[in-house]
Amino acid sequence: MNRRLPVYLLIDCSESMIGGGIEAVRAGITTMISQLRRDPHALDTVYLSVITFDAEARVVVPMTPLLDFQEPPLTIKPGTSLGGALKLLADRIQNEVHKTSHNAKGDYRPLVLLLTDGQPGDDWQTPLSRIGAQVKPRPANIYAIGCGTDVDYSVLQSITDVVLRMDDMGPESFGKLFVWLTASVSSASQGVSETNDGKIKLEKLPNNVEAVTAKAEPLPDGPPRQAFLRARCSTKKFPYLIRYKFDSMVGCYQPVKAHRLSEEDAKTASQGKLPDIPSQLLNGATACPWCERTGAGSCGNCGTIFCSDMNDRTDTTCPGCGNILKRDPRGGDGKGFNVRQSGG
Numbered sequence: 001m002n003r004r005l006p007v008y009l010l011i012d013c014s015e016s017m018i019g020g021g022i023e024a025v026r027a028g029i030t031t032m033i034s035q036l037r038r039d040p041h042a043l044d045t046v047y048l049s050v051i052t053f054d055a056e057a058r059v060v061v062p063m064t065p066l067l068d069f070q071e072p073p074l075t076i077k078p079g080t081s082l083g084g085a086l087k088l089l090a091d092r093i094q095n096e097v098h099k100t101s102h103n104a105k106g107d108y109r110p111l112v113l114l115l116t117d118g119q120p121g122d123d124w125q126t127p128l129s130r131i132g133a134q135v136k137p138r139p140a141n142i143y144a145i146g147c148g149t150d151v152d153y154s155v156l157q158s159i160t161d162v163v164l165r166m167d168d169m170g171p172e173s174f175g176k177l178f179v180w181l182t183a184s185v186s187s188a189s190q191g192v193s194e195t196n197d198g199k200i201k202l203e204k205l206p207n208n209v210e211a212v213t214a215k216a217e218p219l220p221d222g223p224p225r226q227a228f229l230r231a232r233c234s235t236k237k238f239p240y241l242i243r244y245k246f247d248s249m250v251g252c253y254q255p256v257k258a259h260r261l262s263e264e265d266a267k268t269a270s271q272g273k274l275p276d277i278p279s280q281l282l283n284g285a286t287a288c289p290w291c292e293r294t295g296a297g298s299c300g301n302c303g304t305i306f307c308s309d310m311n312d313r314t315d316t317t318c319p320g321c322g323n324i325l326k327r328d329p330r331g332g333d334g335k336g337f338n339v340r341q342s343g344g
């Protein structure tokens with residue numbers, strides 16, 4: 001059997017990836033696969049596996065030859081179980097990567113491409129010790145790519161020497177990143193990128209990605225930097241997600257943007273057990289992404305948060321349970337609401 005190059009994509013599918021992030025990753029994987037399939041070295045050696053993580057980690061594509069690889073659906077859920085993902089990765093590497101023995105050359109050292117955009121919400125140190133940089137020889141070459149502006153780079157630096165940052169999470173930015181990742185996988189498949197000391201020689205980075213070389217400070221303890229509130233449009237009934245950012249100056253969460261959710265994402269997004277953030281910490285809402293109304297209220301009967309018009313004097317039908325909600329000046333039934341917190 002040929003020496004294989006196992007490539008693991010570890011993808012953060014927490015709520016903070018919503019709003020272009022996750023679609024861009026899907027598109028990036030598609031492009032990557034079609035490019036790599038044109039590369040005879042890659043076609044010969046590359047085996048791909050996809051592990052996603054939200055509140056839990058799962059193998060969505062087990063190790064598969066490049067030619068047979070089929071892109072997995074990626075869905076958004078709350079939570080960032082980086083520790084779970086690292087544990088799963090360590091298990092998979094142990095079980096499916098062939099080791100070199102005295103009569104056979106094993107697989108190439110696996111290449112792990114980790115994409116995350118938040119703060120881990122679980123214990124990641126324990127599983128790390130199984131695959132981390134401390135172990136010699138390293139069982140995997142890990143590229144950790146922080147996406148967006150809420151990444152804890154000190155965490156990524158304890159996972160690997162190769163830490164990259166990409167602040168812009170737009171589709172073009174992800175596009176460039178995936179071109180670069182593709183080139184990296186391609187050159188690894190030719191065995192040229194591994195120098196003698198086991199250090200990784202990086203392909204030239206695109207201009208939207210930089211290497212994080214200075215030692216990063218851990219993010220200060222405190223509330224999660226982002227919070228997410230699930231809501232439903234009261235006119236069109238469709239679900240959406242409001243993104244909040246913690247504002248340490250005022251000690252509360254400011255709404256940033258609301259994103260449309262598919263019914264399927266809304267269904268999976270409502271699973272996941274996380275503590276609540278009291279509504280007093282949330283400073284208002286953003287415009288509904290479906291109908292542009294700027295207020296929000298909540299249903300005292302079923303707890304659904306919905307868009308509402310501050311100036312509208314008519315009653316609203318709850319898009320969650322169909323209850324008729326009487327107006328009051330504060331919007332909704334005036335009971336306030338609790339947010340399902342997400343550490344994503």
Ligand SMILES: [Zn+2]
Nearest residue numbers: 233288291307
């Ligand atoms: Zn609406």
Ligand SMILES: [Zn+2]
Nearest residue numbers: 299302318321
């Ligand atoms: Zn209701």
